Amino acid sequence: MQIDTLFEDNDLLIVNKPAGLLVIPDRFNSALPSLNKLLERKLDQQLWVVHRLDRETSGVICFAKNEETHKYLSKLFQERDISKHYLGLVNGRLIPEEGRIEKAIIEHPHVKGKMVTAKKGKASITDYKALEQWPLYSLVEFRIHTGRTHQIRVHMQSIGHPIVCDELYGDGKPFFLSGIKRKYRLSENEEAERPLLSRLALHASRLEFTKEDGTEIKVEAPLPKDIAACVKQLNKWAVTS
Numbered sequence: 001m002q003i004d005t006l007f008e009d010n011d012l013l014i015v016n017k018p019a020g021l022l023v024i025p026d027r028f029n030s031a032l033p034s035l036n037k038l039l040e041r042k043l044d045q046q047l048w049v050v051h052r053l054d055r056e057t058s059g060v061i062c063f064a065k066n067e068e069t070h071k072y073l074s075k076l077f078q079e080r081d082i083s084k085h086y087l088g089l090v091n092g093r094l095i096p097e098e099g100r101i102e103k104a105i106i107e108h109p110h111v112k113g114k115m116v117t118a119k120k121g122k123a124s125i126t127d128y129k130a131l132e133q134w135p136l137y138s139l140v141e142f143r144i145h146t147g148r149t150h151q152i153r154v155h156m157q158s159i160g161h162p163i164v165c166d167e168l169y170g171d172g173k174p175f176f177l178s179g180i181k182r183k184y185r186l187s188e189n190e191e192a193e194r195p196l197l198s199r200l201a202l203h204a205s206r207l208e209f210t211k212e213d214g215t216e217i218k219v220e221a222p223l224p225k226d227i228a229a230c231v232k233q234l235n236k237w238a239v240t241s
Helices: 034-044 067-078 151-158 225-237
Strands: 006-009 010-017 058-064 083-091 100-104 105-107 116-119 125-133 137-144 202-210 215-219
Touching: 006 215, 010 034, 034 058, 058 151, 058 215, 083 151, 083 225, 100 151, 105 151, 105 215, 116 125, 116 151, 137 151, 137 202, 137 225
Parallel strands: 058 202
Antiparallel strands: 006 010, 010 058, 083 137, 083 202, 100 125, 105 116, 125 137, 202 215
């Protein structure tokens, strides 16, 4: 599995996490590969997990190489002194095209592993801005000011625009070219259409913070090929209204 290093020094390792890979081992299935263990074997040293991404989310993720850096970065995340940006493909066109969602989030009372918005939950803030829009989809940039579990996914569901391919908070349907291209036909070599995207359409695109020694860290990960392919086809076949 290709894992691209975006930044590395004596204190930090920042990589572009592939979709479908756990950040830490699954306590119920230790046989599944995890990003931190793969990187530890590659570097032959211990790494400290600073923050996490959902298994199906790709993009920028940071690890500490020592306890001192881990403590410092954990404090930055806790005090919201880290700028975290995401890109996502959502269902529908956003009106208004940008705004802020301030809805507290709490664990679902009956469904394990699922979150919901509720007044009794923990304060959660997500800024969003539509970068491109088509009749059925929008490419959206998010900045989260809190780090709640599934925050972007829960917040976008709450305003009626779930992330594409989200099985937990949306319809979970894959993205097919036939859904946007009129008179779509299978090629002679195809028995069934393959989806352009079948995983959660969410990508951690940028991370910005200041190290303890004053060094400014700004790291970006480009839109992955699967989401980029959807955007390309939407621009080609979807006629905006």
